[in-house]
Amino acid sequence: GAVVSQHPSRVICKSGTSVKIECRSLDFQATTMFWYRQFPKKSLMLMATSNEGSKATYEQGVEKDKFLINHASLTLSTLTVTSAHPEDSSFYICSASPRDRAPYGYTFGSGTRLTVV
Amino acid sequence: SQQGEEDPQALSIQEGENATMNCSYKTSINNLQWYRQNSGRGLVHLILIRSNEREKHSGRLRVTLDTSKKSSSLLITASRAADTASYFCATDRGSTLGRLYFGRGTQLTVWP
Numbered sequence: 694g695a696v697v698s699q700h701p702s703r704v705i706c707k708s709g710t711s712v713k714i715e716c717r718s719l720d721f722q723a724t725t726m727f728w729y730r731q732f733p734k735k736s737l738m739l740m741a742t743s744n745e746g747s748k749a750t751y752e753q754g755v756e757k758d759k760f761l762i763n764h765a766s767l768t769l770s771t772l773t774v775t776s777a778h779p780e781d782s783s784f785y786i787c788s789a790s791p792r793d794r795a796p797y798g799y800t801f802g803s804g805t806r807l808t809v810v
Numbered sequence: 811s812q813q814g815e816e817d818p819q820a821l822s823i824q825e826g827e828n829a830t831m832n833c834s835y836k837t838s839i840n841n842l843q844w845y846r847q848n849s850g851r852g853l854v855h856l857i858l859i860r861s862n863e864r865e866k867h868s869g870r871l872r873v874t875l876d877t878s879k880k881s882s883s884l885l886i887t888a889s890r891a892a893d894t895a896s897y898f899c900a901t902d903r904g905s906t907l908g909r910l911y912f913g914r915g916t917q918l919t920v921w922p
Contacts, residue, residue, distance in 0.1 A: 699852075725908055736898065737853075737912040786852060790908060799908060801845075803852035 696720055697789050699802030706777055706809055714772045714805045716743075716787035722767035723789035727799070728760075731784040743770040743787075777809040816899060816913045824921050829886040831916040833899030834879075840902050842875055843910070844884050847896045856884075856897075891922045 696719040706712050716726055726743040741762055742750040749762035759781075761773040770789075774781050786804040817832045835842070844856040859866045859875045859882065866873045872885040886893055896917050900910040 727909060729912075734917075736914045737900075737910075739909055739911060742907070742909060784850070788853075788910075799910070800855070801853040804850075806850065 695789075695791055695798065695800045697787065697800045697802040699787055699805055701805060702803060703806045704808070706807070708778055708809055709776055711773055711775045712777055712807060714774070714785055714787075714807075716770045716772070716789065716802055718768045718789045718791075721789075721791040723770075724767065724792060726764060726770040726787055726789040728762065728770075728772050729786045729788070731786065731804075733784075737786065740772075743772075745770075774807065777807070779809045782807055782809045816897070816916045818916060819914060820917045820919075822919045822921065823889055825889060825891055827889055827920075829889050829893070829918055829920070831884045831897050831918070833882045833884070833913050835882075835899075835901050835913075836880065837901070838904040839877070840904060840906060842873075842882050843900045844871075844873060844882075845898045845900060845912075847898065847915075849895075853898070886918075889918075889920045891920050894918060894920050 698717045698719050700715045724745045728740045729737040730740050731737045739752050740755045743762045743764040745764045751757045764770040784804050784806050788799040788801045790799040839861050841858050841860045843858045845853040846856055847853050857868050857873050859873050870887045875882045896915045898912050898915040900912045
């Protein structure tokens with residue numbers, strides 16, 4: 694149980710366009726999901742906490758107007774990279790946990806590799 | 811900034827040898843977790859050790875935690891080529907909200 698699905702797994706987009714990445718909890722409900730970013734051969738950096746039904750909480754230094762997060766249901770959070778630029782190219786990964794296992798037991802999605810050309 | 815620092819950043823060993831990776835952190839924690847990541851893929855949770863625990867085992871994995879030194883180690887015994895991956899430690903920085911702060915990771919290569 695506790696499967697997290699991320700879509701798409703890879704996306705290439707042109708500079709200036711927006712890209713939406715989905716994170717779904719397949720067999721459980723998640724009031725909270727987290728979004729991370731990973732540069733090549735680097736660590737994962739927490740970007741934001743996605744809260745169902747309310748605004749996301751962003752980590753210091755993360756532009757909320759650049760990385761729009763929507764958590765409209767208990768099984769889906771979306772991250773939209775707006776007006777993407779090559780420096781936004783990265784590996785984005787989400788995590789979620791069933792409410793009865795939170796704050797531990799978070800499962801990660803398989804990640805989305807974004808390339809902005 | 812990231813929470814932990816793994817040492818070494820890269821480790822290359824032969825199958826059958828043991829691999830030891832270390833992690834240091836700077837704040838108080840409730841627990842520390844170790845994750846594995848195969849190249850370009852998602853994270854797999856390996857083990858969680860709570861702040862009041864000193865050692866934990868899971869199969870070929872042994873994790874220690876020294877809160878006085880703010881450090882942890884992950885030992886993989888009798889390594890296999892399939893253990894080749896990046897290994898990260900992550901802490902909660904004392905929060906119970908589920909946020910994780912990752913170290914830089916150790917790239918482990920196990921040669922057959």
